[in-house]
Amino acid sequence: LAVIRNASHLVLHQALVSRVLAKPQGTGVLGSFPALYHRGWWRLLREGDSCGKCDLALCSEPKDCPAGAVLDRCGCCPECGNVEGQICDLDQGNHFYGQCGDHLECRLDADEARFGEVPEPQCVCKSQESICGSDGKTYENICQFNKAYAAKRNISVKHKGPCESAPVISMPPQDAQNYTGNDVIFGCEVSAYPMPQLEWKKKGNKMFLPGDDSHVSVQARGGPQKYGVTGWLQIQGLKKSDEGIYICHTKNKHGATYASARLKVIDGNFFFNLDPYS
Numbered sequence: 001l002a003v004i005r006n007a008s009h010l011v012l013h014q015a016l017v018s019r020v021l022a023k024p025q026g027t028g029v030l031g032s033f034p035a036l037y038h039r040g041w042w043r044l045l046r047e048g049d050s051c052g053k054c055d056l057a058l059c060s061e062p063k064d065c066p067a068g069a070v071l072d073r074c075g076c077c078p079e080c081g082n083v084e085g086q087i088c089d090l091d092q093g094n095h096f097y098g099q100c101g102d103h104l105e106c107r108l109d110a111d112e113a114r115f116g117e118v119p120e121p122q123c124v125c126k127s128q129e130s131i132c133g134s135d136g137k138t139y140e141n142i143c144q145f146n147k148a149y150a151a152k153r154n155i156s157v158k159h160k161g162p163c164e165s166a167p168v169i170s171m172p173p174q175d176a177q178n179y180t181g182n183d184v185i186f187g188c189e190v191s192a193y194p195m196p197q198l199e200w201k202k203k204g205n206k207m208f209l210p211g212d213d214s215h216v217s218v219q220a221r222g223g224p225q226k227y228g229v230t231g232w233l234q235i236q237g238l239k240k241s242d243e244g245i246y247i248c249h250t251k252n253k254h255g256a257t258y259a260s261a262r263l264k265v266i267d268g269n270f271f272f273n274l275d276p277y278s
Contacts, residue, residue: 051076066150067101067123067143082123084143090121103127103142130226132163138193140226162227166255167192170225173233173248173261179268183236186261188248191228196252198231203245203260209233238265 051074059077062069069078073095081101082088088106089097100106100123108119125143132138134156139145149155171189178184190196200209200218210216220231229250235242243265249258 064150065101066147067104068146070099070101083147084123084125084141086123088121088123097121102146129160130162132158132161134158136163136165138162138165138227162193164193164254167196167250167252167257169248169250169257169259170228172259173246175262175264177264177266178238179266180238180240181268182238183234184238184263185235186233186246186248186263187230188232188250188259189225189228189230190248190250191225192250192252192254193227194252194254195222195227196229196250198229198248198250200231200233201247201249203247208249209246215239235263240265240267 054074054076056076062078062080065080067081067083070081071077072079079098081104082098083101084104086100087097088100089095090106090108092099103126104123105126106121107124108121110119125141128141130138130140131142131145133145133148135152137148139148145155145157167190169188169190171187173186173188176184176186186200188198188200190198198220201207202209210218215236217234217236218231219234220229222229224230231248233246233248243263245260245262247258247260250256
């Protein structure tokens with residue numbers, strides 16, 4: 001195994017050196033040999049070297065680290081920690097993919113193993129508690145906030161938990177057309193905190209649907225987003241009188257909003273009664 005490892009080191013060293021020597025003027029090493037850009041390959045190239053005495057003066061300061069910095073394999077120089085969702089080294093003795101950054105830990109995805117896939121260790125945020133940023137945006141967890149902070153630098157944690165806000169319709173209902181006798185479904189996705197109320201109306205009617213109409217039904221459930229609600233309006237056995245504009249209306253204590261979609265109903269009897277031989 002040691003012979004194979006040393007041989008692989010030699011091949012990688014020779015390939016790197018040959019590409020560096022052959023690179024055009026003004027081209028960096030990473031640009032001329034992108035296959036070695038992954039930090040794991042650089043770690044593999046250095047694996048045979050002993051750590052030696054730690055001299056912090058020789059360490060370079062890592063820049064643009066969304067998940068903060070961790071110590072390298074020698075426990076001396078800082079390097080960027082892996083971010084949420086990035087492959088990581090589950091065994092602390094390995095140093096190929098790298099260690100997870102601040103507020104993160106390396107875990108295997110049990111769901112992948114359950115479905116027969118080979119699970120890969122990934123960095124997972126230790127806390128899944130939402131964070132409200134000073135920009136008024138709710139971040140899924142502290143790791144997502146840190147990632148945004150690394151990019152913007154002008155935000156801070158306002159408080160733990162979601163930001164309170166008026167509803168926002170992330171996916172409005174879409175225009176539809178269908179034949180009489182068929183069914184149609186409108187969907188509407190909303191997010192807000194406190195959780196919003198979602199209702200449906202037909203333009204021109206004061207009553208919220210479904211009312212006492214047996215061929216109209218409404219459903220709602222939480223998700224798919226955190227602090228989100230998805231609602232559906234189903235109309236069965238379409239009639240010409242169902243044609244019109246349908247409104248997804250949502251509200252909470254901070255405000256209200258709506259989105260609409262048009263339904264066009266085509267008389268199916270006209271097409272079905274046409275004589276193709278006339």
